[in-house]
Amino acid sequence: xxxxxxxxxxxxxxxxxxxxxxxxxxxxxxxxxxxxxxxxxxxxxxxxxxxxxxxxxxxxxxxxxxxxxxxxxxxxxxxxxxxxxxxxxxxxxxxxxxxxxxxxxxxxxxxxxxxxxxxxxxxxxxxxxxxxxxxxxxxxxxxxxxxxxxxxxxxxxxxxxxxxxxxxxxxxxxxxxxxxxxxxxxxxxxxxxxxxxxxxxxxxxxxxxxxxxxxxxxxxxxxxxxxxxxxxxxxxxxxxxxxxxxxxxxxxxxxxxxxxxxxxxxxxxxxxxxxxxxxxxxxxxxxxxxxxxxxxxxxxx
Amino acid sequence: xxxxxxxxxxxxxxxxxxxxxxxxxxxxxxxxxxxxxxxxxxxxxxxxxxxxxxxxxxxxxxxxxxxxxxxxxxxxxxxxxxxxxxxxxxxxxxxxxxxxxxxxxxxxxxxxxxxxxxxxxxxxxxxxxxxxxxxxxxxxxxxxxxxxxxxxxxxxxxxxxxxxxxxxxxxxxxxxxxxxxxxxxxxxxxxx
Numbered sequence: 488x489x490x491x492x493x494x495x496x497x498x499x500x501x502x503x504x505x506x507x508x509x510x511x512x513x514x515x516x517x518x519x520x521x522x523x524x525x526x527x528x529x530x531x532x533x534x535x536x537x538x539x540x541x542x543x544x545x546x547x548x549x550x551x552x553x554x555x556x557x558x559x560x561x562x563x564x565x566x567x568x569x570x571x572x573x574x575x576x577x578x579x580x581x582x583x584x585x586x587x588x589x590x591x592x593x594x595x596x597x598x599x600x601x602x603x604x605x606x607x608x609x610x611x612x613x614x615x616x617x618x619x620x621x622x623x624x625x626x627x628x629x630x631x632x633x634x635x636x637x638x639x640x641x642x643x644x645x646x647x648x649x650x651x652x653x654x655x656x657x658x659x660x661x662x663x664x665x666x667x668x669x670x671x672x673x674x675x676x677x678x679x680x681x682x683x684x685x686x687x688x689x690x691x692x693x694x695x696x697x698x699x700x701x702x703x704x705x706x707x708x709x710x711x712x713x714x715x716x717x718x719x720x721x722x723x724x725x726x727x728x729x730x731x732x733x734x735x736x737x738x739x740x741x742x743x744x745x746x747x748x749x750x751x752x753x754x755x756x757x758x759x760x761x762x763x764x765x766x767x768x769x770x771x772x773x774x775x776x777x778x779x780x781x782x783x784x785x786x787x788x
Numbered sequence: 789x790x791x792x793x794x795x796x797x798x799x800x801x802x803x804x805x806x807x808x809x810x811x812x813x814x815x816x817x818x819x820x821x822x823x824x825x826x827x828x829x830x831x832x833x834x835x836x837x838x839x840x841x842x843x844x845x846x847x848x849x850x851x852x853x854x855x856x857x858x859x860x861x862x863x864x865x866x867x868x869x870x871x872x873x874x875x876x877x878x879x880x881x882x883x884x885x886x887x888x889x890x891x892x893x894x895x896x897x898x899x900x901x902x903x904x905x906x907x908x909x910x911x912x913x914x915x916x917x918x919x920x921x922x923x924x925x926x927x928x929x930x931x932x933x934x935x936x937x938x939x940x941x942x943x944x945x946x947x948x949x950x951x952x953x954x955x956x957x958x959x960x961x962x963x964x965x966x967x968x969x970x971x972x973x974x975x976x977x978x979x980x
Contacts, residue, residue, distance in 0.1 A: 522841040523840070523841045523844040525844075525846065525847060526846050526847055526848075527847075527849070530820070533816050533820045540812075541817075542884055543884050693854040693855060696855075696858070697854070697857070700858050701857075
């Protein structure tokens with residue numbers, strides 16, 4: 488048990504280091520895309536340690552406690568994440584719905600803390616974040632339930648093994664419409680550009696993060712990196728067939744995050760009502776079509 | 789041969805350890821400077837070329853930030869009228885420490901072309917401490933970047949300590965601010 492907890496915390500730490508490095512490399516890639524030199528690849532580490540070294544103000548104990556609760560919730564979520572189809576900390580506890588439940592702790596902690604600051608921009612940002620969540624969860628969950636129906640199990644390891652079994656394609660190919668919906672929902676989860684509405688630095692002054700500075704903002708950055716690790720890993724495991732070894736996982740992870748970032752950087756930003764309308768129009772339609780095709784007609788490539 | 793004579797272990801006292809940690813922190817602070825741009829004057833037009841692909845500020849780890857709480861540098865670009873000075877002081881006091889101030893152009897140094905205008909202050913240094921000046925009307929993107937590199941050197945050599953000066957001479961700064969701005973009587977729905 489203690490060993491499992493130790494491995495789980497190592498996975499969370501690994502996720503933080505991995506996502507922070509890949510985030511830095513991606514900043515360099517985006518720099519090259521815009522004909523710039525770009526920052527150093529370890530710039531994100533410098534940013535986080537700088538924030539932790541600064542002095543900061545508090546806006547009451549809810550403000551401080553919410554950040555710690557969110558960080559703890561996200562680390563607890565990352566502890567359950569399998570890295571490959573054989574390597575995970577807690578055997579039999581890698582159900583998809585565990586991640587759905589535990590991710591909410593982090594989100595709610597951050598919402599509580601941001602509302603505790605009393606800044607109106609923060610309230611608007613939190614409201615937009617929850618609205619975006621409401622928008623992307625519906626099509627994403629329909630696709631995931633289709634996957635659960637096909638593979639007969641909701642455990643991530645079992646879904647991975649189902650895709651890796653001979654004769655089965657990965658779900659991005661087997662369910663092409665569902666794969667596209669999953670990727671669009673992932674962009675919404677990551678807060679990438681067309682769906683960046685709840686951060687929106689030029690519009691609502693970075694939304695929920697408006698009152699954070701110094702140590703609290705540093706903790707929020709760590710939280711953000713681990714959240715991205717969880718969400719991208721979920722996509723890799725659900726749609727790309729997981730990984731048999733760690734290098735395959737790193738490769739797939741890097742590809743998914745980089746493609747999301749590249750798409751993000753050539754797009755503008757939706758308004759919040761456009762986000763909801765978009766997700767409830769095309770992705771929902773595609774997800775329902777995919778579910779009907781796959782479950783009732785049995786047409787799976 | 790190893791001496792068998794007893795030598796006392798070298799102990800670091802607390803100040804020495806604090807100084808070491810502060811130097812480690814200085815490395816991170818000078819390589820990741822986030823800007824809060826207070827663009828009221830015409831020098832702000834020089835910032836887009838120094839941020840985008842021509843001069844690329846991000847390779848030094850710098851970037852624009854949205855709010856005062858997140859930022860490290862308060863970038864004052866150009867002249868300050870009395871109305872904007874009050875907002876500038878509010879903004880400066882909201883920033884988390886260590887905080888630095890960079891003043892662009894000749895207006896914050898001596899008033900520039902507005903030196904005889906009644907609502908414009910002539911020396912920014914009288915009201916908040918300035919760490920780096922970039923002279924010129926208006927300064928090129930090269931000199932803007934050079935000013936930031938100077939600030940990084942200042943952080944490394946511990947000469948960019950305006951925020952400590954502000955704590956130490958708080959009464960003096962407050963007196964100057966009150967002299968020029970006058971007593972503030974706030975009468976709106978937010979401050980009742």
